Structures are given as C-alpha cells and as structure tokens.
Amino acid sequence: MDSEPILAFQGVTKRFGTLVANDDISLSLRPGEVLALLGENGAGKTTLMNILFGHYQADEGAVLVDGKELPAGSTLAAIQAGIGMVHQHFTLAENLTVLENITLGTESLLAWRQDIRSSRKKLDAMMQDYGLSVDPDALVSSLSVGERQRVEILKALYRDARILILDEPTAVLTPQEASRLFSTLKSITTRGLAVIFISHKLHEILEISTRVAVLRRGAIVGQLDTADANREQLAQMMVGRTVSRPKLSPIEPGTPVLQIENLTSEGMGATALKQLNLTVYAHQIVGIAGVAGNGQGTLADILSGLNSSFTGSLLINDAAYCTGDPRAIVASGVGRIPEDRHARGMVVDMEIWENLMSEDIRSPAMSKHEILINSKAALRRAEQQIDQFDVRCEGPMAETRLLSGGNMQKLILARALARDPAFILANQPVRGLDEGAIAHVQGQLLEARQRGAAILLISEDLDELMSLTDKMAVMSNGKLSAVFDSQQHSAAEIGLMMASGGHFEATTGQDSGTGELRGH
C-alpha cells in the first residue's frame, strides 16, 4: 500500500435537483487494488462512477488521475486517462459484431478505411493474454449475458485501461459465471491494473475486494481493508441500522390453488415455455429461480392475462383460468405484482388514488352504474390503504411519479392484496428496493401466506428465494425443473441448474420435493 494512488476523488459533490447524490466524496485507488464500493440502491455509487467516466459533471470537487486533474464531463478524456467502465446495462450494439463494438472510437473518424486486420490481431492477442474468449465476428445479439460482459471488459482493455470500473457486474450472471469473472479480475489486478467493483452483495465484496468503501445516502460512511471487515459490520454500515428480514415459519400447505399442466407457449427461443408443470398450494410460497430471460416473463404474462397463446391446462381453485382476460383473472382471486413497476405496475403520470382503484373501475363500491367514478369512496379507500401499507406520500391526490421505488411497490401490494387474493403472482417484488422496503414487502407476502394465499415468487436472487419460499423450481431455457424443498439444495447447486439449460429431470408429479439433479 505504499505506491502512489493512481486515482483520487477530492470532495466530489453532485446534486440532482434537491437530491444530493454524492456528498463531498474523497477516495483514492492504488494500482493492483480491488476497491469495492458498497451501498444500497440509490446510495450514489453509480453516480460517482458516472462522474469519473465523464457521463456526469460534478458540481464541486475534482477527480485526479496520476495526480493530474481529469477534465470534467468528457468521456474521451476519461478513456485517454486509462479509465474503462463496464456499465451495469451493457453499452453494446446488438446488431453489430463483437469486433465492431470493440473497435468503435479507436480509429480516427476521418480515416478512409478500418484497419480490420490489425485490430483483429490485437484483440486475439489480448484474449489469449487474459483468457477471455469471444468470437470476434459474432453478432452481439447471439451472445449470452456472460459473453457480453466479457466483450465489455475487452472493450476497456483494448483501449489500454489501467482503471477498470465494474458496475454491479454480477447482477445478471449465474454463480458460475460470476466466479469466472472473479478469476478474470484477479488475473487483471496481478498485472497492475486497479479495479473498482460496485455491488450491494456482501459475500461478493468479501471475496473479491482488497478494500471496501461504504456509501450511504451519497456520503462515504466508512473505508476499511477487506481483511478487517465482516459481513454483519458491513451490513450495518450500509443500511445504517439493523434491519432483519422476516423469517418463514413452518405451516402445513392446504388445498391446491394454482395448477399448471403441460403449459407450452407459442414462439421460439429461451423465453418460450416448454411443458411446464407446477402446483401451488394454499399457505405456500413457491419460488422460481433462474437468470432473467429464460421464460419467467412469459409465464408471468400468461398468468397476468397479457398473453394467451399457449397450450396446456391452467386451473385456479379447480376452475378454468380466465386466460387472456385480466379483469376476469383479478375477479377470480388473483393478485398481481408485475416485474416492472413503472412500465406495468403503475401509470406514473396519474394520481395515487386513480392507480389504486384501477382494478376496481367497475366495482359497485367504486362506481355508479359502472359509468361514473365514485371518487369519494375511491379517495377514502386510497387513504386507508396508504395508512395501512405505510406509503410515504403527500396524500392520495399526489402524482405517482413522485414516489420512491419502495413506496410505489407498497401501493402495488396494497392494490394486489385488497381483495384478499387466493393466488398471488409476485414477479421480482423487491428488486431495486432498500432494506427497509424489502422487509416490508416480504412481511406482507408472508402475512398473505399465513392467511392462506398461494404465492408464486419469481426472482433472480437466490438468497431471497431460499429464505422466503417453501418450495422452489429452477427455470432455464423455458423449461421448469421439478419442485424441491427450498432447503434441499445449496445456492451453488441451484446455480448449476440455472446454467445447465434444462439438464435436469423434469417430473410430471404435482408435488415431489425430490427432483433429482443430473449432470454435475
């Protein structure tokens, strides 16, 4: 730790309106080091990195690279100073090839032709060097998520980056892909590169980093060597208080509520469902694990009534599912928590009470003869729901857009649970929420389970699934594994099932708990 810092932040402050996203941040980085930036969503990690990479301009403070001040707001200057960034949402053009994505910007725009031969040679040498292999002529759209990330890393290395920033790099990876990424990072740092690793997953940070800086509400609340850190301490620093997530208490499952048999959807590729069988019982939470884009969305759309092109049988409480008719589905006792709060869950430009009554437009309590809205009744109920679910807002007439993610999710819960549904579809219900909101949402789901609801929980977070579900199944390439007890397999085993693309036995039994793993 004697070497000179390669990078230093000095009093960096950035405001978005009244929100202080970064508050007087000072931080330094040395060659060969992996600095972890730990913090909850919205703590300001990505904002800080966007300032470093020139996407944003800081309001105050400076960034020094090798002791020289980096010109603010210039991505080009950042690249030339040796900074490379692997964005959380990959910045790749899908309809172009790997080589084209990597070489963009490396040649003068006034050149008469691209020197394809020498760039290919340089890329090949680099791939050998770092053990990162990708087909340079493949279209990015044909690559897996892990491969796309490798392209992003190669893109930075190709421009001779000395500081590599990775923004939540494991969010989209299976556990196996993540460990492969970690070994790549280790080989990179042995060559003297410095890495900034952004995450909110504690076990990753403890595994990969040499030093941790914890951000909370835009400010650094502590820096320490990873060797001196432990999980509880970091969690406490990140959240600022101790929040315990609710625990599952054992309860006997009741009658079957949702029965899916041989569900096969039309279409091609990984998102098309292939012969799905699943039963969810009352008093039971069944989790579906898997990397996003393997058919979970299709299943959720079918159950929500947005997609009706499928074959197979769907029953709810032994009656036929009201396929393709969202209103009838809701009326039949289904509560829906959609994946994307902004796009599907709420009409963010409308007011809170309007969103809350949007599933009840024709109910006699909320409307007069199904023609006029009974706004008095709707407002009164909205106020009750806001109270009951602890939504922090100015009142039922406030615009929904103004709410934070956690509060918006509470509204969706309030609406979904209002009719005491027999079946709840919860698709990524806590993604992007802070610890407090996560505890609230999970507590509500557990209460619904206690009341007798059958719940299908779709998530990419294995920790969440293993702590919150009674049974689990893994979805991969549109196929669903047999259902097993959530405690039966370790996270690593489940990760392997996620990656193995259907190399596991799918039983047709309704309740098994003894699904066997094959191929590992």
Next chain:
Amino acid sequence: MSDLFDILLTAGFWAATIRIVSPLIFGTLGELICERAGVLNLGIEGIMTVGAMSGWMWVYQGGDLWGGVLFAACMGGLFGLLHAIFTVYLGLSQHVTGIGITLFASSLSYFVYRMLLPNATTPPKIVPFQPIAVPYLSDLPIIGPALFTQSALTYLALAIVPVTWYVLFRTPVGLAVRMSGENPVAVEAQGINVLAVRTGAVMVGSAFMAIGGAFITMSWFDAFYFGMINGRGWICVALVIFASWRPGRALIGAVLFAGLEAMQVRAQQSAGAFIPYQFFLMLPYVMSIIAMIVMASRTKYPQALLVPFRRGERV
C-alpha cells in the same frame, strides 16, 4: 400478357425506368443514412422540393448546372441541420418535426419561386443536363440506350450506391453512424460525440435528398412546377424499410418501383380501353405495400431509431 412482355423488351421502357429511379436513389440513400444514425427524416418530401427549386433557380439565374447541384445540396444540408437541431439536440418528436420541416420547406420553396418570378405564367425553362453516351457500351441493344445514354446525374446516382455502402460499412465514421442508430450510449461510452455524428448524418442525408429533387428539375424536366415531388419522398421512406437499411437492397427496391411506374404508363396506353387508367396509376403503390408487408416481418430496425439521446441524463 404478351403486351407486358413487349414493353419489357423496349429500350424506352428501360430508359424511363432508369430516369425514374435516379431521384429515388438519392432520396432513399439520404433517408437511409439518417435512419442508420437513428433519426427518421420525414422532412424528405419538403427537402426534395427545396432541392428541385433551388437547383433549378440557380441555373435560371445564370449559374452553371453543377453549381446548381451543389447549391441544392447545401440548401438540403441546411434543412437537415434544422431537423437535427430539433430532433437531435432538443430531442423533439422526429415524426412531428419531420412533417413540420416538409410543410415549411415546400411552402418556402413555392414562396421564394413566386417572389423571384412574380410575373411568370408558364413555367420558364432552363437547359438541363444532356444525356452522355458512353462510347461502345451505348451501342449495345436495349441496355445501351437505357443504361449508357443517361445524364451525368444518373451516373452519379448509380455511383453513390457503392460509395454509401463503403462509407457505412468499411470506414470508422460509418461504424460510428451505424452504432449511433443502434446504441448511442455505447458510442458515448467510447468517447465519440453522438450528437455530432447524428447531426452530420442527417445533414449529409438531407443533401442527398435535395440532389434527388434537383434531378427532377435539372435532368428529367427543365422547369419547376408546384407539387412536382408528388409523394416521391414518402416512397423513399418506404423503400428504406423495404431495403432493411441496406444500400444495395435500396437500389433493387428503387429499380423495382421505378420499373412498375414506367410499366404502368405504358400499360395505360395499351390496355386503357378495358381498364381505367387510375388502376395502373395505383399499381406501383399497391405493389410497394405488398412488398413492404412481405419484407417487414424480416427487417431488423436500427434499435435506437426514433430514440433521442440526451447526455448525462439519469436513467
């Protein structure tokens, strides 16, 4: 049926096809360049009118023909800049802006024409581009007179297809243009100014469109009439989709459309007694709609087409 085959064998049919196709090539390539960079340019109809008027006016006021083409291109580039300011820098709706540009540019062209020539009752004429016979090749049967006895602007149109392809697919600046239409954030992340790339592409594309308009008044005809672009700009927009944003296919699509157009004029004469001529007028458009339906399901749109890019915005 045999009538149609007879038409296909006349040199006049092919010469007409090539003449009709020239402005379509300029317009389609211009639109293609804009859309490859992620900007739909519905100003095309108006920009072609500007090109037709300004190129012709340049010559009528005593300038030479090539100077007129250059002037038309510059005027087109200026309207492209206007479109880019609204859609690229201000991020306004590309549809609304484009239609606004078309209305503004056409009306302004007619207005300027009237201002400069207040007393003209019959449209005055200029001496347009003359056909150039390519030695030896022009002596070939049918294709000789059709392909190799055309005006310099037509040869330019045919030459510009491979040039556009080369620039888009073989040069760094072409890569930047295509990438801006696919994922502008990726371009930004590589240190290239997306707004500048898009603005440049829209200006060059608009200059092409204007040359397409100028062809009509300076090579095809010799005068400027109101309404003479007559929907050709919109056809170009459709041809870009038909071509899946590829210059080579744009040429094929334009030739197909022009062939149908040339065919219908001749079919009107031979079969006009039985079938109303409006039916033939309609044919090229019906065929292009059918072709679009067939092609559209397979096309890959530039993913960032119509998506404005704003720097430093919170996502």
